[in-house]
Amino acid sequence: MLYRVEGIVIRSMDYGEGNKIVTLLTxxxxxxxxxxxxxxxxxxxxxxxxxxxxxxxxxxxxKSGLGTLNHGEIIESHHRLREQLDLAAYASYAAELTDKALQEDESSSFLFEQFHASLIGLEEGKDAQIISHLYEMRILEAAGYAPELDFCVNCGNEQGPMRLSPYAGGALCPRCTGQDPHAIKVGEGAFKLLRLFRRMDLRRLGAIQVKPETKQELKKAMRALMDAHLGIPLKSRSFLDQLDKYTI
Structure with a gap:
């Protein structure tokens, strides 16, 4: 069967002497x-x-399994993402996360648009870490693990300060933090951003400035959510961590 699709290359590997096999997010x-x-x-x-x-x-x-390319045309090359080390690292993380988290038969035009918006945002010079966390939230949402952050998941209380419990599925109020002794303390500013991430479409992300200490809190919170619900080992995430040591 002949397919004509719009897609973004999320993985590329050598095959034989002169060929490549690509994985497309279509x-x-x-x-x-x-x-x-x-x-x-x-x-x-x-x-x-x-x-x-x-x-x-x-x-x-x-016919089944692997396809063979007949023809193709570039819509956007995103060459800048391959030329700058930091941009390549964040784009690779988003691509590997997509590849590992999405099943072969899953189709989501919204996730495609969010991934595409991530690449555009990185090229436009928007905050790479914020883009990464926003996209992580979209992945959690697609996998059915998006956290509840507007009220306590245990009792429904909306009064804070809240702690984040990845295993409970979101926020815990002061009365319920005993339900999870490992719940993460998150500052008010970081918690507001997490709530924003929960609802925001990446295509609408504008210029945003976040304090370094708040970004560290966001990273800790999102790492805990990703590890608790997906637990996918990613080479690109390890590289990002190494990169952070030289950029912080």
């Missing part, structure tokens, strides 16, 4: 694996289509 068909013959050759007309973060139209034939 707008309509979820994830798709496609063999691009000759993509490693310098003069290949399809070499650029195999580059990570490339957004294009892909026409491929597939």
């Amino acid at each position: 707008k309509t068909n979820g994830k798709a694996g496609v063999l691009i013959r000759g993509a490693k050759k310098v003069k290949s007309r399809h070499a650029s289509l195999a580059q990570p973060f490339t957004y294009g139209e892909f026409v491929f034939f597939r």
